[in-house]
Amino acid sequence: MNGRTFLSKLDDEEKIIKSKADAYNKLVQTDDNRLNEDVRTDINAVIGEVNLLLRGKLKQFRGLCERNVEKSNANEPIPLDSDLEGFWDITYPLIDKVKEKFAKLDQRKAKQWAPIEEYDPHDVNNRPRVVDDRLKQLQPQQNKSSKIxxxxxxxxxxxxxxxxxxxxxxxxxxxxxxxxxxxxxx
Missing domain, CATH: 1.10.1620 (Atp Synthase Epsilon Chain; Chain: I;)
Structure with a gap:
């Protein structure tokens, strides 16, 4: 893929996250009494993350893509297509993460802003503890009379x-x- 292809992808992704951020920003500006302070904080956090992403990594990536397309700037090296692919591989997960956060906000909105119980099977600290009978046998038995x-x-x-x-x-x-x-x- 070349700079033009990545510019097209970047434009599409920016439109998606900008429109979501604008919609939620308008929602926060309303006087909806269902939006408690926690919900407003969550929404503002995602909007802030979008703004940082747009002004930071995505702006940087856009500049790299434009230099790749123009190939005329003699002062700076021209990014190769493989450079752009590597940068996209680093940048796209950030976009995807923001989109996931908007999806969670959409779920909360559909449930009248009720908190959503989340379970991450990959988070070791968040997994429910399963104690097998074999493990119970290995655990030392506590003798109440031995406590001082x-x-x-x-x-x-x-x-x-x-x-x-x-x-x-x-x-x-x-x-x-x-x-x-x-x-x-x-």
Whole structure:
């Protein structure tokens, strides 16, 4: 593909995301009481992302495509078709991501702006935990009687003991450098 082909693709994609951004911008400007602050924030975030994309990567890509088509600018190197393909491979996922966000906004709009529960199977932190019976057998059994109850009084006693030992250690010069370990009483 050459610069003309990419300029045509770029024009098409820009029209799509610009029209969506304009439509949602008009919606935010209305006094629709169903649009709470969270919804307005989500819409404005996507519109902002579109504006950044249009003024940043897409503008840069358009310049590269135009230089490829003109091939007359002697001051700067002329981007090759393969350069444009590489840049498009980097840029198009950004366009696609914005389009996905608009699709999610469309879904919320269709559901009267109710939040949509999302589940990403690729997000390790967002997967539901499935504990197999075999895994349960491997997990250590917790014995409630083995837990050491800690009360405020025992913690206060331990803190007092530690303070006393620190004061004693500060007052005396301990040449042996013995190590003492303090353990809470059972």
């Amino acid at each position: 109850p800690t009360t405020k009084a025992s913690n206060d006693d331990l803190k007092k003991l530690i303070q006393e030992r620190r004061k004693a250690a500060a007052n005396t010069t301990n040449q042996n450098h013995d190590v003492e370990i303090f353990v809470a009483h059972k």
